[in-house]
Amino acid sequence: MRLATLSNGQPDGCLIVVSRDAQRQLPADGIAATLQQAIEQWNSVEPALRQLADRLAQGDGDALDESRLLAPLPRAWQWLDGSAFPQHGELMQKAFDLPPIETDRPLMYQGLSDRFLSGTQDVALPSEADGIDFEGEFGVITDAVPMGTSAEDALSHIKLVLLINDWSLRAIAPIEMKTGFGWVQAKPACSVAPFAVTPDELGEAWQDGRVHLPLEVHVNGAWFGNPHGGEMAFGFHELVAHAARTRDLVAGTIIGSGTVSNANFAEVGSCCLSERRAIEMIEQGAPRTSFLKFGDQVDLAVVRENQSPFGQINQHVVAAKF
């Protein structure tokens, strides 16, 4: 099942169910007005939402206007982003001669969640000098997760899967990281592809709490990378359990994987400029790829069985107006 949020002038938009070919939709009004409402009472509303999906599969529904789609959750009460791909960490440490992060625990920070940009919205940032970068990653939305939930039990709390662009400012990130406090300025609002999908929608590509599909990245129309989501050191269920160790997770919590990265990066490329620059530093002694300039375009997509389960992110970076 694929869910999306249609702009209706309200902050949370309104919930719709979308056909597998992304051509048609049925409104979920009468079941749940918004995705946040749906996730708060998932077990009771899911059957009715799936009935709409069944009707769509049979050809029912209205034409979908993709230009009206917001992020599935245009705002959320909690966004916790991991960094679960060890290859990414290793490359960054090697390039910058950093000590390895000594931990056997998942890496995770709490980020800005009061707004998530849609997949087509311009990304307004204050300065090219901040080192504007993207991070292609997967994410999940959970229902309410009680404190102390085990990783095994956490799997059933993962209700929806997302494709996310975690915008990052690389000139600020190491300065903030060095304080130990995590990132505030270096992590502006993320963008989210339009469709939130139930794990079963991904078929056998959803395994061990991981999305075993390549994430295709293009920058200004040129191929940049397509590493797959299978090489997470911790599955999403383990990230959920980590987050719930000392807190109840509110329904609608979004948890991210961190930049997707694979051991065979030489063939599959990267999901962020920073990682490609690190590879260039290691292999060629200096970074050759620039960070983004205003006007640059970043496209993220996942293709499975000739369809795009999450829809696409096609965005431009622009100068914020003051």
Place this chain on the structure above:
Amino acid sequence: MRLATLSNGQPDGCLIVVSRDAQRQLPADGIAATLQQAIEQWNSVEPALRQLADRLAQGDGDALDESRLLAPLPRAWQWLDGSAFPQHGELMQKAFDLPPIETDRPLMYQGLSDRFLSGTQDVALPSEADGIDFEGEFGVITDAVPMGTSAEDALSHIKLVLLINDWSLRAIAPIEMKTGFGWVQAKPACSVAPFAVTPDELGEAWQDGRVHLPLEVHVNGAWFGNPHGGEMAFGFHELVAHAARTRDLVAGTIIGSGTVSNANFAEVGSCCLSERRAIEMIEQGAPRTSFLKFGDQVDLAVVRENQSPFGQINQHVVAAKF
């Protein structure tokens, strides 16, 4: 003007205006249903709210039932906590032989904001072994702050001032801090004293974006400290501007000062166990004060002109039920 939120079975409660002696209240219905709604349209609702405060000052109003008060914002879209008292940082560095945090910027992390406990709610945590500690601090609530707002301009975006207990788990904090990612497990939900006050309510004690009042802490009924809020290295307006450097701040953003701490700590004590333990390590070679046990009580209050502008935090730590 003092605002508070009364429990009504809804997640955000309902907004009331409270008399200076905390004996009476008038409901704000018809003006703004919740504090979040009020802060979203502050400039248009403030005059009507102040009319209610005037009526209360003249003796009007209904009896206030303090037991029904929630945190002023029972949940918020954004909680950014600073660490603006240099004395606290210096003591921690000296005790643990840490390198100084090399930055001339404010320290800040993004924390859990989907729930704020009331000042009387039990604080349910999973394990005494996590090193349960409190942090007495001040906070502010802003209206919408555009990206790039200067510190000077940020002052007028500070609409309300808060008294906060930022619960902290000290066995986990250094492990998370070492990753550079900031804190997730080490920072469960904060508690907030019942009254959010406009800066003018603090009179001359609100100066330079700082609360020049002592924060009185008692643990299990014994005096623990009363350092004042004037020694912040950065005022709240500077913290707001720091946060807004690369993002628009959503209306209802809460920004914290970090643990209040003074240079004359020997006389005024501390606002967290961890700082007292650091002083003991420096002066006596080992910490002598224990972290909290289940059943322990922590009381925070501020007294000004024989009144308690923020109301009080009187809470017990209890074992979370699994």
